[in-house]
Amino acid sequence: MWAKTITGNFANVIHGLNKNHLTDMVIHRSKRMILDTFGVGLLGTSTEVCQKVKQYSKIYSSDISSTIWGHFDFRLPPLYAAFVNGVAVHSMDFDDTWHPATHPSGAVLPAVMALSEAFPQKKKISGLDLLLAFNVGIEVQGRLLRFSSEARNIPKRFHPPTVVGTMGSAAACAKLLALNQMKCKNTLAIAASYAGAPLANAATQTKPLHIGNAAKHGLEAACLASQGLQGNNQILDMESGIGAFYTDYNPQTLPNLQSYPWLLDQQDVAIKRFPAHLGTHWVADAASSVRRKLVENSDISLILDKIEKVIVKVPEVKYVNRPSPNSEHEARHSFQFVACSALLDGSMSIQSFASESIHRPALQELLCKTQLVHPSDNKPSFESLYCEVTVVLWDGNAISDRCNTFYGHWRKPLTKQDLEKKFQFNASEVLPAEAIEGIIETVYNLEKVEDCSVLNMFLSGQSARVFPEKLHFTHSNS
């Protein structure tokens, strides 16, 4: 199998080359290169740019450290805390999705939270500072997504969080660091040099890394800019800047700051109910109601044999079209898998993606009967896509249902209760109840929180009882 693909073939050669393959000529030439590179590098240590990165890299041998969510026992340097927490947020593809498509929060929140702990002792970051920085990060992502009509639809080339997420994280961190206008510009320029990961790594373990890296690299860009590092000051304006990631790039300036029109005001996010690609949420809702019609109160296993085929009408999205997913990450990116799971179980949950759920025979059997259809009016946009699931029985009967807007979509947002329920369930995997309640209360009152370090304490699993003085709001009207 390996040698049949270019990638496998490259891996094969990298792995297979040995010292005997080196010729005298190659050795001779490469030694010249090594020596020259040493000299050039040694000389380069005296340059201004090198001073700045050395200064920057030293941050990580200092005592500054940030919270790892759910871990009381250890901390990491801010950059890697942002990375690890970012990976955690996207590890199950359970985080929010905006329109045009990206996962906005995961790229920003871990970065600003980690950065909030990296300031010198005396400096307190208020809840409002945090909210503002967060929203700057979200806003920048939304605006950048509007620079290309390509970006309106589900992507094909670059995974959006790696492009706009890196920029958003950088903007949010620049804001939290209160950088001046010139340094904000340099932050964006530097961040662009870290942006962009190909979509092919969707449905692999490397996709969660995309969010972790967006958070991490945006933070790094802001820190480097604050050290005085300079980049191109028209990075958003040029085809060879952020335009490099798009084929139809058309940048626009931002509105005036007086009564600033936030994109989040106009366009809410979708919050997922189960950990899978957003597109599968339409499928789950349609399939669940087909199941209700199909079995009413009886057991689905009794009628499985009666099913001839399952037709799922969805837009054409190549990376979510997976007839027989093999791993958890592939299952989260499979229209077919979610349709069959919801038909079998009536709903989707974290458990649906466990290895034993993926590989159970009933599901595998149903997957074999499933086919995707891509109606021409079903466009790959989270604003307009729909899903229709039809179960055709051997007796000729067909039962179908359609979902235009799933529960959790921005047109049909989760209630406060359901959002809290989701949070409590998620957090209870790793945090004690007191810390969970502490986080809910702190976030709800965020603009009144004087020192948001309390949030990091809860996130590490400590409870408010240990630090009653930390849970302090400027107004006590809540």
Next chain:
Amino acid sequence: MGAAQFRQVFLQPLQSNWSSQFPPPQGRWCSHLQCKGDAHREGTDLVCRRVFKLLSGTDSYSDPFCRAAARGDFFSVSHSNDDILSCVYKWISDSPALVVARSAPEETVTSSFASFIHAVRPEHLSKIVRHRSKRMILDSIGVGLVGSTTHVFDIALKYCLELYSSVAVSNVYGKPGMKLSPTLAAFTNGVATHSMDFDDTWHPATHPSGAVLPALLAASQMLPPNSKPNGLDFLLAFNVGLEVQGRLMHFSTEAHNIPKRFHPPSVVGTMGSAAATAKLLSLSMTQCTHALGIAASLAGAPMANAATQAKPLHIGNATRLGFEAALLAARGMEANPFILDDISGCSGFSAFYSIYQPRPLSTPSEHHEFLLEKQDIAFKRFPAHLGMHWVVDAALSVRNLFINYAGSFSPSLIRTIVLKIPVSKYINRPFPNSEHEARHSFQFNACTALLDGEVGLSSFTESSIHRQELRELLHKVVVEHPEDNVANFDKMYGEVAVLLKSGDVLTGKCDTFYGHWRKPLSRESLLKKFRSNASHVLPEEKVETIISMVDNLENLSDSSHLACSL
């Protein structure tokens, strides 16, 4: 775009109602200029005349429209991508009369974003925005908390814990005694390598060594004493990193020419570093596949950051992030196993190219022909973009002709300097303002060579860049792009013609500069370059030790000794 078209496209729409075209910053700039107009009339006129000459090709400066356009309109269109335009922009910003213009904010999309980030305040947050964003924050935290129970999280965490807790084991170039964690040491040393654009260049164009070597050095120090790679292991890993870069460069015909969209070392360099470190760490074949896949997700930086301090970061990050990819793969992280293959609808490595034709590498049997065998590297003699080396050699021969002609080099005899160079926007900079811009300017390097008879380290200092004689010479430069001069390091040439006021013309042409792969540096020249570079930070004794260690690399028992001696 020719001058006439330029005028049509950019200036005519502004002619009808140009005052209403100006967003506030330009408006301010214009009125500022008008106020200062009297005081600076002479200087302003000078600028207008230059601009007009550029647009019309004549010296008859009479068109009032051009005068108006030259005074103000360029800033409102300054984010366009046109060569002439940037030339005009530089021309204007270079003028002492218009210093006011330089300090005025430019209304670019980028600056509007920077202003927004900088200036937005908590009061700007609306109720809905606060409400929605709090929901997002809560949800994001919860999702992250539950995510901290996943396998992929465990890998990421273990990786960070192992590498970043307090493991500072890797040397930093020129800083004996200072240690950093391995990937940050790779980053720092990578930045050092490309900080002056003094590192080697291959064909098709990339800087291969800087992306590979720092990662290997840092990795060799990271490995435990019982599994230290020897010199030959090191040499092999280095060549694997080179080979992968070279092969990837052949996947796209686009890559044969000097790039426009992504900076090659940030694309193929990251992959090369992943391959090299995967080799040094003796990863399994599956892990090698995933290392390439992960590295692709860390690759790619836009060209626009060329000629800025962010460009050296590209090499630093290529070497560091490729290394990170291999370390993650070593810990079991998985990526798309078809990352190099052309998959439509869901791009892998092809995302970085518009033309992409992957080709397999021949599986090594007894023999493997490395690309380095067929295609040697170019070493630079002075710290600037490779393209500059042709122009400098051509300019030096013109200078010799000049001295034979007039007894000495006297700029006052020169009317025009014509540079015949390939079209490559990011190295065509009429008036560079910083060290990094100067390293990417045909004009600057040609004039420096003419003026000083050499280009060296000191040519790129602030004071050299801004000296009056050089600026005067730069004003005499005209650039031409002959059709047969293509932006390709295997084919390009540099030609410098000096038109004298007497009417005589002195011409020099360079097809292959000394240091190019067709005319490689002698061992003596290479050692001279190394000694000069290294002696800036290391004592002579250490410099000689490094030379002999590299000379005998295949016999070195522990390659980390090399890293320790830096």
